[in-house]
Amino acid sequence: MAGVCLAGWWLYGNLVDNLTRTRIPTDFNFLTQPTGFAIPENFGFDPDLPIWRMVLIGVQNTFLAGLVGVLLASIVGLVVGIARLSSNWLVAKLAQVFVEGFRNTPPLVVIVFFSFAVFSFGPLPVFPEALDLKLPGSDSNWLVLSKSRIGIPSLSAERHEGLFWLLVVCGVVAAAGVWVWRSRRHVRTGEPHHRVLWSLGLLVVVALVAFVALGGPYDWSWPARSENGRRLISGFGTSAAYLSLTLALALYTASHIAEVVRASILAVPKGQSEAAGALALSPFQRYRHVILPQGLRIAVPPTINQYLNLVKNTSLGTVVGYADVTNLTRTSIGNANPAPQSIAVLMGVYLVFSLVISLLLNIYNRTVQLQER
């Protein structure tokens, strides 16, 4: 440790000396300077805002890509991982092709493929002439498709949405109460608890009743384009860059997670599965109650790694022009802001991302590990 610190201190001294020699600023005052440039897909950003606000927007964009990527990758990875072990030849082979195809391609190539083959040179029109897919028998679009931007429906708050959420919270509390009641009853009488069904059912009923009683606090906002056809004025818009990056990383990481899932399932002793079969459990019940609870426990630590990789790989979005924190920092460096400090900030951002993910998943890991007997 002493050696590392010494080397770091020496390198730092060198850096500061050389920067001072060429009179390049060595402090972090640039963070309060105006940004000066506009941010892609962000009409609201005022270029007079300081650079730290620009960094926050970049962090937000990185977070959006990382979060959606992790969720998608987990779902696809789990499904494909199980499919690889399917006794159905076709399903197993398709899953294998998916895994081998994505796992053996660099993520950068996958991202560029999505960006160019699917969007840039794909069959879609340019945005001012975008395809407006109408709802049947209505004037609203449910989807706006173009090379550069995709519009999807979103929810817009109409009335009493605060009250609605208050009622939903009450519903959650009630559902928790039902959960406890069902658990105790299960322990006392031995009858099946079905606590997920009971609790979720109660929550859904409460939410539905509240929604109807309040006259619909939320309404659909269908995607529509402005008069000149260049801006999405309602609905939710995502850029081709975001979709290319997120889909590519989600599928790429899913191929790795699928292998983790497959390995974890195979790590559950075969006798467990056979014993479950002997108890006449259906294949679904076998997975749900016997194999997955044991297998996924093994899968957690390597999956944390995959999540970390996915979040770090979002920096590759730079190549397709996605305004993630790396891309914006590079732009800012190009505009006469000091590179060493900017990169230090960038490294700090990714460090925090990774540490938070590790922390959360390690806590989760601890809870599942404790159930071991």
Place this chain on the structure above:
Amino acid sequence: MTKRGTILIAVVAAIALLAAACGDDGDDTTAPQPPPPATEAPAEPAAPEPPPATEAAAPETTEAAEEAVELSQAGGRLAEVQARGSVRCGVRDALPGFNFLTPDGDHEGFDSDFCRVIAAAVLGDAGAVDFVDLATADRFTALQSGEIDVLVRNTTFTASRDGKEAANFVYTTLYDGQGVVVPAATGITDLEGLADANICVAQGTTTELNLTDVMRSRNIPFNPVTFGESSEARVGYTAGQCEAFTSDKSSLAVFKYEIENGGGDEQFILPETISKEPLGPAVLDGDTEWAQVVQWAVMATIQAWEFGLDSGNITSATGDNPALARFLGEEGFDPGIGLPSDFAVQVVSQVGNYEEIYERHLEPLGLPLHGSVNDLWTHGGLMYVPPYR
């Protein structure tokens, strides 16, 4: 709950421990640290420590020269270049007209020729150039770290780059201005017609900042679609990601020429010029001698043009008048810049004068020299160099 609490505390404690350990070590080493520098610079305690580490990226052969001339006003970069026998020139290999790779792997273009001008002046050999291909966002970092001797990469001279980026811009080789190109079929003729449009632009450039400035000052909302490089932004534009593409007008002319001659749609360059873009070579701050050498090497091409000297006639030219004789180095005239007395002859005979360089690379792409701002001052242009005496 308590479990989470303990984990959090443990993490914080671990970080604190690490920081403390590093801090302690740092403090401990403050005492032993000074000796290594002291042995190298014993006489001058005030002098900054010689930092060989930052130059570690430079080749080993130059390290001796580098240390010997550390921080001195004279002899730094020039001696290093002479010892190395080649000029490291930062360029971009994907800027048609300015620098691109021919099928034979040669560098060809306006910028690469000025790299050759510098090599011919300093080393007497226009071929002694190491071209270093740099991404837009990395160009100043390469200059600051000493990886390149000179940056000749279609780079605009601005105050922030002169100041915060520690670049020292020498003679402007091309006076340019920023424009916007749109497909002619759209019928857009001014910036107002681009409200809410996607506009492709290279990131980290003055182009991007100028676009933001001009659109804001005229209250035109727009969406920048940024790409790492101008060449990538062009692909984005041709693929239909954007309704407009913005860059320097010289680049746009080249771009329009390439698209239309490649069988693409007709393009229209908006008549407005939205910025001043003086493009020229840049060196690192703090080495005046090297800056002067590059400056005079570049200016020699314009002086030769003014004298009517070109690569065909300069070797046979004689100094009819004293000014010409000095320029040709006939009397062994040495103004003390650090260049050989015959450097102008070497530059012009091996590479050509400014007019030749310009006409070789930019005229075929639809950018006439005569009558433009880049013409010689005697013809109403801006090319005016100080007397060589």
